[in-house]
Amino acid sequence: MLLFTPGPTPVPEFVRVAMSEPTIHHRTPEFEEIFATTRMLLKEVIQMPEVLLLASSGSGAMEACVTSLCQKKLLSINSGKFGERFGKIAKAFGIPNVEIKNEWDTPASVESVLEVLKQNPEIDAFCIQACESAGGLRHSYEEIAKAVKNHNPKIMVIVDSITAMGVEKLDVSCVDALIGGSQKAFMLPPGLSIIGLSQCAIEKIEERNVGFYFNLKTELKNQVKNTTAWTAPTTIIIGLCAFLQKAKEIGWDKIYQQTKARSLACNEAMQSIGLKIYPTKPALSITCVYDEESDTLRKILKNKFNVNIAGGQDNLKGKIFRINHMGLIDISEISWVVNAIELSLQELGRCEFKGTANQVFLKHYFKLIK
Numbered sequence: 001m002l003l004f005t006p007g008p009t010p011v012p013e014f015v016r017v018a019m020s021e022p023t024i025h026h027r028t029p030e031f032e033e034i035f036a037t038t039r040m041l042l043k044e045v046i047q048m049p050e051v052l053l054l055a056s057s058g059s060g061a062m063e064a065c066v067t068s069l070c071q072k073k074l075l076s077i078n079s080g081k082f083g084e085r086f087g088k089i090a091k092a093f094g095i096p097n098v099e100i101k102n103e104w105d106t107p108a109s110v111e112s113v114l115e116v117l118k119q120n121p122e123i124d125a126f127c128i129q130a131c132e133s134a135g136g137l138r139h140s141y142e143e144i145a146k147a148v149k150n151h152n153p154k155i156m157v158i159v160d161s162i163t164a165m166g167v168e169k170l171d172v173s174c175v176d177a178l179i180g181g182s183q184k185a186f187m188l189p190p191g192l193s194i195i196g197l198s199q200c201a202i203e204k205i206e207e208r209n210v211g212f213y214f215n216l217k218t219e220l221k222n223q224v225k226n227t228t229a230w231t232a233p234t235t236i237i238i239g240l241c242a243f244l245q246k247a248k249e250i251g252w253d254k255i256y257q258q259t260k261a262r263s264l265a266c267n268e269a270m271q272s273i274g275l276k277i278y279p280t281k282p283a284l285s286i287t288c289v290y291d292e293e294s295d296t297l298r299k300i301l302k303n304k305f306n307v308n309i310a311g312g313q314d315n316l317k318g319k320i321f322r323i324n325h326m327g328l329i330d331i332s333e334i335s336w337v338v339n340a341i342e343l344s345l346q347e348l349g350r351c352e353f354k355g356t357a358n359q360v361f362l363k364h365y366f367k368l369i370k
Ligand SMILES: *Cc1c(COP(=O)(O)O)cnc(C)c1O
Pocket: 007, 057, 058, 059, 060, 082, 129, 131, 132, 133, 160, 162, 163, 181, 190
């Protein structure tokens, strides 16, 4: 079965092999060396002065960032399930929260953010997704982060880039916390989250000292010494180290270029067989198609053609399907996925199979990659 969901992504063989070694203890020079290498390689990818690894799924890092960096009032962008989560975290911790809510196909605008900031001078932290995975939407987080910092440089900018880190080169010039997760573009099992930190965020974390398990001050103190506050998820970190080494060998620029080409070519292919791309501004990590028959189509894809793609949640349940582009993906696999979607449409009696989707995909892919 080809796993093409936007998280979890498949774990490549070289990563599985690296993780199959006998368990080592986390308080050893041997593990500290692996941890140091992993931290260094991650800092190269995200281009931020500090990085922390937590034993949690991505939401744990979201929680840690909100509680550590927001004291008074949070502004969050809700254009989907994951944006909504920031608001829910604030509520769970009794942090006042203003939310800018949009349809799941609509990115946040600079104007709307500035308007709320002007009306709420007590806002001291801002949360947004780089890619809102619920509808495959790309927010212009760079532009918005810049406007937020121009308005008030003290506002902490938290960017959930769980489906953007390792997908494209991210501009972190106005970002204080950049969140990543293991099970997306880094192709690892779920259970490890990543937080890139700016100098301002480091200072804020040291000054505030909040929480227990997700106390970033405690983590910072340990992780700069290449160890962790609690038992480290050693196996996933060993896998991450192997993945980052391989990615460096291939070259991140090349990986970004290939991801982009797969994504844009896939969007073209879907449109060539009459399908509609859902978000008004698509993210590179996911192709999201709006289709009323998406659940039946996904069933055919799975049962007849061995392809597993994701559907929609909440109000988009049964209305969209989502194809993953994150990670190292063999062109023959995505090519088959695109082909199988056209075959499934024929099964539904909606078109005659001509191989159009695959032809358009390959034509665009190789035009972009040459
Ligand atoms: C996957 C994902 C998360 C993390 O969800 P977990 O289930 O906690 O790993 C957060 N934000 C976005 C945008 C995601 O795609």
